[in-house]
Each structure stands twice: as structure tokens, then as C-alpha cells.
Amino acid sequence: MTGRAEEAKERKPRADAQRNRESLLKAAKAAFTRRGAEINLDDLAKEAGVGVGTLYRHFPTRDALIEAVYRAGVKELADMAAQLSAARPPIEALREWMKIFVDYIATKHLIAPALNSMVGGPSQLYAESGTQIKTAIESLVARAVASGDIRPDLDPFDLLRALVGVANVAASPDWEASAKRLVDILVAGSRPVE
Amino acid sequence: MTGRAEEAKERKPRADAQRNRESLLKAAKAAFTRRGAEINLDDLAKEAGVGVGTLYRHFPTRDALIEAVYRAGVKELADMAAQLSAARPPIEALREWMKIFVDYIATKHLIAPALNSMVGGPSQLYAESGTQIKTAIESLVARAVASGDIRPDLDPFDLLRALVGVANVAASPDWEASAKRLVDILVAGSRPVE
DNA sequence: CTAATATACGGAGGATTCCTCCGTTTACAA
DNA sequence: TTGTAAACGGAGGAATCCTCCGTATATTAG
Numbered sequence A, B: 001m002t003g004r005a006e007e008a009k010e011r012k013p014r015a016d017a018q019r020n021r022e023s024l025l026k027a028a029k030a031a032f033t034r035r036g037a038e039i040n041l042d043d044l045a046k047e048a049g050v051g052v053g054t055l056y057r058h059f060p061t062r063d064a065l066i067e068a069v070y071r072a073g074v075k076e077l078a079d080m081a082a083q084l085s086a087a088r089p090p091i092e093a094l095r096e097w098m099k100i101f102v103d104y105i106a107t108k109h110l111i112a113p114a115l116n117s118m119v120g121g122p123s124q125l126y127a128e129s130g131t132q133i134k135t136a137i138e139s140l141v142a143r144a145v146a147s148g149d150i151r152p153d154l155d156p157f158d159l160l161r162a163l164v165g166v167a168n169v170a171a172s173p174d175w176e177a178s179a180k181r182l183v184d185i186l187v188a189g190s191r192p193v194e
Numbered sequence C: 001c002t003a004a005t006a007t008a009c010g011g012a013g014g015a016t017t018c019c020t021c022c023g024t025t026t027a028c029a030a
Numbered sequence D: 001t002t003g004t005a006a007a008c009g010g011a012g013g014a015a016t017c018c019t020c021c022g023t024a025t026a027t028t029a030g
Helices: A015-035 A041-048 A052-058 A062-087 A090-117 A122-146 A156-169 A175-189 B015-035 B041-048 B052-058 B062-087 B090-116 B122-146 B156-169 B175-189
Strands: none
Touching: A015 A041, A015 A052, A015 A062, A041 A052, A062 A090, A062 A122, A090 A122, A122 A156, B015 B041, B015 B052, B015 B062, B041 B052, B062 B090, B062 B122, B090 B122, B122 B156
């Protein structure tokens, strides 16, 4: 018979759909970073080079779009950690990753309240992303400890908290540059005492 | 002549205007805390028991309203510090104030991105409020140091950063309770070594 | 390669929300 | 009490959101 595996006949997603989705995410991330969560969605569609209909098909609500950008950021961070670990000396991998994390915070901050106000979902969202990020920095720090570049008693989470805390306290235009300088200071301060 | 002091003939503000303004601020603070910065302003006016026209006269833009809520919060914090200093033992005044600060962050966080996206103004806004808050916690800590309850080498700003950082990292429903427990831990950890 | 068709596309326009404008009301000074 | 500056409310034009559907295109079977 020809009828085998009938219940699993999924097509693979169309290439143009995939392209448009990515184009929208990219434009949304840029727009959120620049102007916060209250961007004009009709304009966003235009910037991404698609129709509004396409935007709303991929992301039915503003919140869905925000969430997607957020998730993409977290995933990118996790992937980047693995990639840097493979390609760079431990201490440099950690340093680079922390700087990328600063970029991530820049978008996350602007959309955090929107995430918070989503009923039902946010805590799970945060829990999941928290785990991913925690795993990422833990493995980066572990490698740097193993190579002797970082003190063994350093809590990886302290680094995260320091970054996030500074991001909040200093809201000057110079914010990002200053946070990145702080990364260097933190890394230097985390070296073993001689 | 009767013409003296002519250039300073300001009426005092009408009582109803004052009342409506406060009613709007109160409703706005509640709404921001509950649902973030994207509240429906027509509804907000209704909740405050005034017409939309009144709302827009007092706060011409959404941002103006957000800023007013923010400023009111900062002022309240500064006043509260003085009040607690007068009424309570140093260490308890500090502890209480930090817990009130946590409440304050709960609103501030929801509107922070909106504050950030105001062009031109935000850094000045933050700078001013930063000074007020810094002064408040500095004097609270100074008193507690003088009374011997807190280590002299403690940087008051570390306490603020810790609070703000935790507020970001932990976004669970339990968030506020957890932040307040942290206050107790911070205070305990700031005591002098024996 | 061609045809068949599921899938995605764009954007017009109805629904919603924002905010201006002005005729009416009210608090204050004399 | 009366005059008047100040404030009030809310109708409705402007701006934004988002649904709906006729058209276009990628994919697959033959």
C-alpha cells in the first residue's frame, strides 16, 4: 500500500516566509532598541520591507513580537557562548560574551515592562531564559577557572548582577560604553590573587 | 500707590485643580504599577473621576504623566528618609527605607523605558533624582554608622545597586517579597564584624 | 517541465485609541 | 453678590491598530 506515514505529512516552511520573519525580527530589534516598545507597527512593516498583513500573520499581537525578539536574544546569547568557547581562549571568551550581554540588555530593558505585563506567561519566560543564560555564563566561567585565569570561588551570577545593576543605575547616553568598560574591570577583578 | 509688587501677582492655584491633579497622579501610579506604561488614557481619566480634557491639560503628553509619576515617587522617597530618620532608630530607619525603595522600583521599572526614550530629557531627570536618592541613603547610612550598627567602610551605593540589580534578575511573581527578604540580608551583612 | 494547490503576500479600510478644541461651569477676589 | 480668570467635560477629527480577502508564489506530484 501507499498509505504509510499518512499522519505526518507536513510540508517544510516556505523560504519566503522564513526570510520575511527574520527580516521582521531584525527590524523589530533595531526599532525596540532605538525607541522602545511603543513603535508604530505599520511603519515597522515598511522598514522590514513587507506588508502589515505579513507582520500580523507572523506576530498576531505586539506582545508576540516582543516575546519573539526577547527569545531570539536569549538564544543568540546561548549560541554565542558555545561558539566563543570553541574559538577563543577561556578568559577572552568570557570577556567577549559579557560585552555581548550588554548589547542584549539594551534591548531587553526597553521591552521588559511589556513582558512583565503579559498575564500568565512572563515568569515562565524569565525562568527559561534565566536558565539558558545561567548555563552559558557558568560554563564560560568554569572554563576560565580551569585554565587558572579566574578565581575558583567566583560566583558567575555576581557578574551578571553587576552588569544588570549598572545598566539600571547609569542611564546616561554613554551608558553602553561605560558598561563595556566595566566588563574589563570585572574580568580584571576576578583574576586569582597572586 | 497701590501698584507695588505688580509683577508678582500670581493667584494661588485653584483647589479643584489641585485635587484633580492629585487624583490623576494617584490613578496613574496605580495603573502603571498594574499594567505598565501602555494604559488607555481615556479610561485613566474615568478612573480618576475627571474628563479627558482635564487629564490632557494637566499632562499634555503621556510622557509628561509618566515623568510626573516618576518625580512624585522620588520626592516621596526623599521625604520618607527624613521622616524615618526622625522617628526611628538608625538601623530600623535604613531597613524600612530600603523596603519602601523596593515598592518604588516596582513602578519605576514599568515606566523606565518610556523615560529612556524621551529624547533630551532623561539623563537630566535621572541625574536629579539620582542625587536626591543618593543623598537620602547616604544620610541614613551615616546615621547608622554613627550609632555603630553599620560598618564604616560600607558604600551606600552598593546597597542601591544590589536592590536594583535583584529587581531585574528576579522577575518572578514572588519578586517583591523576595526583594524585601534581601533587604534584611543586606542589612545583616552590613553590620560591623565583631 | 507543467499543472495543481497549499501557503504566503500586500494593503484597503473598519475598529479602536488618542488628543484637541471650545462652550459651560466653578472658585476666588473685591 | 458680582465679575472674571481658571478649570471643567466630552464631542469628534486625527492617528494608529489590525482584520480580511483577492492576488501572487513556492513546492510537489506526475
